[in-house]
Amino acid sequence: MQTKYIVVTGGVLSGLGKGIAAASIGHLLSSKLKVIPIKCDGYLNLDPGTMNPYEHGEVFVLDDGGEVDMDFGHYERFIGVTCKSKWNLTMGKVFDMIRQKERRGDYLGKTVQYIPHVTDLIKEHIFEIAKEEEADLVIIEIGGTVGDIENELFLEAMRQMKEDVGKENIIYVHLTYVPIPHGVNEQKSKPTQQSVNLLKQRGIFPDIIIGRCSQFLSKEIKEKIARFCDVSPNAVITGLDVDDIYEIPLIFEQEGLPEIIHKRLNIYSPPNLTKWKTLIENIRNPEAEVTIAMCGKYTRLEDSYASIKEAFHHCSAHLKCKINIKWVETTNFSDPTLLEDVDGILVPGGFGTRGTEGKIEVIRYAREHNKPFLGICFGLQLAVIEFSRNVCGLKDASSTELDPSTPHPVIDILPEQRNVLQKGGTMRLGSYEAVLKPDTLVRQLYGAEVVSERHRHRYEVNPNYHDLLTSKGMVFSGTSKDERLVEFLELPNHRFFLATQAHPELKSRLERPAPLFYGFIKACMEN
Numbered sequence: 087m088q089t090k091y092i093v094v095t096g097g098v099l100s101g102l103g104k105g106i107a108a109a110s111i112g113h114l115l116s117s118k119l120k121v122i123p124i125k126c127d128g129y130l131n132l133d134p135g136t137m138n139p140y141e142h143g144e145v146f147v148l149d150d151g152g153e154v155d156m157d158f159g160h161y162e163r164f165i166g167v168t169c170k171s172k173w174n175l176t177m178g179k180v181f182d183m184i185r186q187k188e189r190r191g192d193y194l195g196k197t198v199q200y201i202p203h204v205t206d207l208i209k210e211h212i213f214e215i216a217k218e219e220e221a222d223l224v225i226i227e228i229g230g231t232v233g234d235i236e237n238e239l240f241l242e243a244m245r246q247m248k249e250d251v252g253k254e255n256i257i258y259v260h261l262t263y264v265p266i267p268h269g270v271n272e273q274k275s276k277p278t279q280q281s282v283n284l285l286k287q288r289g290i291f292p293d294i295i296i297g298r299c300s301q302f303l304s305k306e307i308k309e310k311i312a313r314f315c316d317v318s319p320n321a322v323i324t325g326l327d328v329d330d331i332y333e334i335p336l337i338f339e340q341e342g343l344p345e346i347i348h349k350r351l352n353i354y355s356p357p358n359l360t361k362w363k364t365l366i367e368n369i370r371n372p373e374a375e376v377t378i379a380m381c382g383k384y385t386r387l388e389d390s391y392a393s394i395k396e397a398f399h400h401c402s403a404h405l406k407c408k409i410n411i412k413w414v415e416t417t418n419f420s421d422p423t424l425l426e427d428v429d430g431i432l433v434p435g436g437f438g439t440r441g442t443e444g445k446i447e448v449i450r451y452a453r454e455h456n457k458p459f460l461g462i463c464f465g466l467q468l469a470v471i472e473f474s475r476n477v478c479g480l481k482d483a484s485s486t487e488l489d490p491s492t493p494h495p496v497i498d499i500l501p502e503q504r505n506v507l508q509k510g511g512t513m514r515l516g517s518y519e520a521v522l523k524p525d526t527l528v529r530q531l532y533g534a535e536v537v538s539e540r541h542r543h544r545y546e547v548n549p550n551y552h553d554l555l556t557s558k559g560m561v562f563s564g565t566s567k568d569e570r571l572v573e574f575l576e577l578p579n580h581r582f583f584l585a586t587q588a589h590p591e592l593k594s595r596l597e598r599p600a601p602l603f604y605g606f607i608k609a610c611m612e613n
């Protein structure tokens with residue numbers, strides 16, 4: 087079958103949910119089609135791995151070790167695909183490839199230009215993915231908003247694609263904003279008109295317009311947008327504000343989006359939403375409620391822990407439990423009474439010293455008060471430090487990441503990381519297998535002996551301290567095959583005290599929550 091393409095752009099302002107919109111379209115069309123998502127980001131970093139999550143949101147890690155935009159989390163969760171690092175095309179990667187090609191002599195005798203060389207490279211990259219993956223449908227999301235300088239080359243490439251693939255094989259979806267100004271109480275179309283004009287100036291004429299709004303778009307506003315923007319009124323779709331992003335596919339279906347796409351692209355892949363609807367109903371009608379303390383240093387920006395929040399949400403759908411998150415900033419943490427009323431404590435991944443002593447105190451509280459505890463990556467390392475100091479009697483035990491001259495480096499750099507100087511893309515990244523010990527909580531939760539989770543770290547539990555830690559009662563319930571690297575640990579005498587070096591939240595899905603999160607929330611419910 088000829089590959090079909092849907093290009094998703096955004097206008098007016100950022101943060102309207104283009105990633106969710108693209109992912110929802112993918113969800114709706116994936117019943118009979120192989121859908122492959124691609125994201126183009128205009129920044130010059132090779133990948134977001136070197137960016138501050140506080141600015142850019144969570145760095146999502148793929149099976150293949152790619153550090154990619156957090157929208158890939160939405161794609162994987164909504165479309166059910168396992169994404170590849172190649173599918174995140176940044177301008178940094180584009181320039182890197184162009185420079186390599188130029189040095190190799192691929193353009194010998196030519197002046198290397200934005201058009202055609204850069205735009206050709208972008209298109210070739212996309213066509214290559216479509217071919218490699220034997221994609222029926224490729225959804226290409228262009229980051230940023232129309233008019234940003236840094237996305238112009240991607241937009242130009244998208245415009246040119248129409249000629250390359252034939253206009254019957256590509257459609258353009260534009261996401262805009264329809265405000266209802268206070269006091270005016272009327273849906274306003276002007277921002278959409280202006281944003282579509284910006285797009286048209288670039289030669290892209292949208293086939294479908296999604297208007298983000300706090301209410302369903304009225305018939306009148308749809309007609310108005312249709313008239314000004316040259317689309318048919320039924321191709322103007324409401325992108326409703328929702329509390330739960332998993333409702334977006336349902337809204338799009340209700341608005342008739344799948345039919346329009348079927349017609350325009352001459353495809354047929356009817357949505358199958360039965361299971362999702364049931365799960366969303368469960369979320370809407372909880373029968374229990376828990377409060378989890380999320381302790382970290384980026385707590386102010388919830389986006390930096392996006393996948394953990396999603397994993398909780400998936401648990402809600404299966405346990406019919408409302409999960410409240412109490413964000414606890416650990417930078418100047420000195421008041422454990424803050425934790426008295428929570429049902430469980432989660433210490434997520436992290437880097438650097440700020441806030442760590444606070445997190446260690448939080449973990450001590452969880453251990454001593456028998457509160458369900460889940461440690462993720464850095465959370466595992468800090469649990470080991472806490473146990474070393476307060477149970478094994480190693481005063482000043484630490485990680486060499488935090489204190490290079492600690493007398494007891496219970497957490498130390500991975501041997502293969504010792505000589506790595508370059509920062510970008512050099513951590514232990516991607517999926518690795520772990521072998522789980524029989525009769526442990528982890529083994530029981532996964533129901534399997536060998537499991538594979540994604541990683542992003544440089545440090546590990548120092549093997550020189552394994553014997554001491556286990557002799558004092560810590561159980562290494564999952565390790566790498568050679569038993570060197572501690573992947574999971576637990577405390578058997580505790581109600582639920584579990585930590586992992588991996589990031590299981592990255593593979594959690596609405597249909598199947600990550601087992602550790604599921605077990606953790608269940609333990610919190612029993613608290």
Ligand code: GLN
Nearest residue numbers: 435436463464543544545
């Ligand atoms: N900073 C720690 C390390 O590099 C933990 C990383 C993380 O939590 N992702 O090992």
